[in-house]
Amino acid sequence: MTDLAASDFARLAAVHPDPAFPRFHPRPARGWINDPNGISHINGRYHVFFQYNPESARHHRIQWGHVSSADLLRWEEHPVALKPQDGGPDEFGCWTGVVTDDGGVPTAAYSGVKGDGGHSQVVLARGSADLVSWEQDGHVAASMPTDPLVTAVRDPFLFRFNGKRYAMQGAGLATGQAALLLYTVEDMSDWKYQGIWLSSDNPVAAAHTPAEIWECPQLVQVPDSAGGDSWLMMFSLWLSGDAHEHANGVGHLIGSLCEDPATGLPVFEPRSGGKSDLGRDFYAPQIVQLESSSGAEPSSLLWGWANEGPGRDGRRGRSQEEIDAAGWSGVLTFPRVLSVVDDAVAVAPAPEIDAYRGAALATGASRTVSLPAFAEAVVSGGQGVSGGQGEVSLVLSSGSEEAGSDAPGAERQVVFRGELGAGLRIFVDASLVEVYRNGSVATTLRAYPAAGEEWxxxxxxxxxxxxxxxxxxAG
Structure with missing residues (x-):
């Protein structure tokens, strides 16, 4: 096992000479990663699993990688948790899912796919108390529904309401609409299908979460500025032909959950919604609902996946050949705290991330500010910026500041441009950029500095x- 965020973290960068490799977002040194999975907080330790192909930087025969941390800063890499089983229901891959405590036994419920193009089933695996060792016996807790309207299903998520345990899966319908399927889960080994729970023909969902399949569905309670909690539902908005481009990104719905007096089943009523991240390089987030003993502690945390890409919105990307040569692909975001402010989602980095703030490089800097490859910047408005407005740009430039970015031979790539508003907090970790806005959602972007360029x-x-x-x- 490797301590990914120990004081000798620079050693990892030294053995991995790619300057685009992140140092503050833990991931294995090589291989492909995508969706965060099975996020849990057990016995004082955070566990983050993720879809993983250790053999190459390509999406193939997905396994579950695993890192854990006691403080969200120092991460330990564990052996692969789940692997496709020859002849099993997950022979083609162990896809997205969750980890839950089932009667004291850590249990993974995930999408297992038997063959290329086949339907997924909910497959269970049982873990050791420390979540490091897993037993896979191929048990299927839920198969593809027989409902002919349901044409695709994936990505189980478990939640509790009124003391009962339920599950949902994302789905696609023969009508071309996206949907959620609802299950009662009295026994983890045998999920009872209750039907189509919500679909994108709901007018609020149609406006805010358009898709052909709702992938990676999430449902958690988060603090509301009104003084209570709101139910937050989040989807990754899949369209046919996405091929890891994900043009519709991630969306969410905010609403209430009540019990249907006739059936006793929960009913979700959305009242508002929006985009969950404003960047094109953010997809498949997972949220963990935390058992908090203090109102000052986060009630939930979100991680998302930032993929490599061929370049979007004028940014320089990486070709598949360049990705293959680098030997790695994919990064997970910082953990994010969620809340609802005036019926809109607000996102902030987990407070623990403050501990990555090292030497001060500039205070009250204006105009053009140079950033190192690993940096945090907090931007605020002063006199002359009416109401905190004005446009902020983060660029990669090969021209000296004195000569100007329009000097002969200089190149300038705009990575982020946005309104200052109430303030911005920007993190640069080699090729991953996260921009947080006070009271709003974040922007997640990938960009690759060339030789001679600086932020x-x-x-x-x-x-x-x-x-x-x-x-x-330190420490």
Whole structure:
């Protein structure tokens, strides 16, 4: 096992010379990763599993990788947790799913696919108390529904309501609409299908979460600025032909959950919704509902997947040949705290991430500010920026600041451009950029500095930035 975020983390970068490799978002040194899976907080330790192909930087015969941490800063890499079983219901891959405590036994419920193009089934695996060792016996808890309207199903998620345990899966319908399927789960080994729970023909869902399949469905309670909790439903919005491009990204619905007096089953009523991230490089997030003893602690945390890409919105990307040569693909975001403010989702990095803030590089800087390859910048408005407005740009530039970005031979790539608003908090970790807005959702982007390029922050008149080097905390 490898401590990915120990004080010798630079050693990992040294054995992996790709300058685009992140240092503060733990992942194996090589191989493909995508969706975060099975996120859980057990015995004071966070466990993050993820879809993983250790053999190459391509999406193939997916397994479950595994890292864990006591503090969200220092991560330990564990052996692969789940592997496709020859002849089993997951022979073609162990896809998205969750980990739950089933009578004291850690239990993974995931989409198992037997063959290329085949339907997924909910497959169970049982884990050791520390979640490091897993037994896979191929037990299927739920198969493809016989309902002819349901043409695709995937990605189980478990939740509790009024003391009862339920599950849902994302689905696609013969009508071309996306849907959620509902299950009662009195016994983890035998899920009872209750039918189509919600679909994109709901007018609120149609407006905010359009898709052909709702992938990676999530349902959690998060704090509301009104003083209570709101139910937050989140989907990855799959379209045919996406091929890891995910043009519709991730969306969410905010609403209420009540019990149907006739059936006793939960009913979700959405009242608002929106995009869960404004970047094109964010998909398949998973949320863990935390058992919090203090109102000051997060009630849930979200991780998302930021994939490599061929370049979007004018940004330089990586070709498949370049990805193959680098030997790795995919990054998970920082853990994010969710809340609802005025019926809209607000996202912030987990407070533990503050500990990555190292040496101060600039205070109150204006105009154009150079950033290192691993940096945090907080941008705020001052006098002259009416109401905190003004456009902020994060660019990669090969021209010197003195000569200007329009000097002969200089190149300039705009990675992010957005309104300052109430303030921005920007993290750069080699090729991963996360931009957080006060009271709103984040923007997740990938960009790849070329030789001779540096990161620069371009500020509007009256705005200023404080900049820190990202560093691993001591201890």
């Amino acid at each position: 620069r922050l371009e500020l509007p008149a009256g705005a200023s930035a404080d900049v820190w080097q990202l560093e691993q905390p």
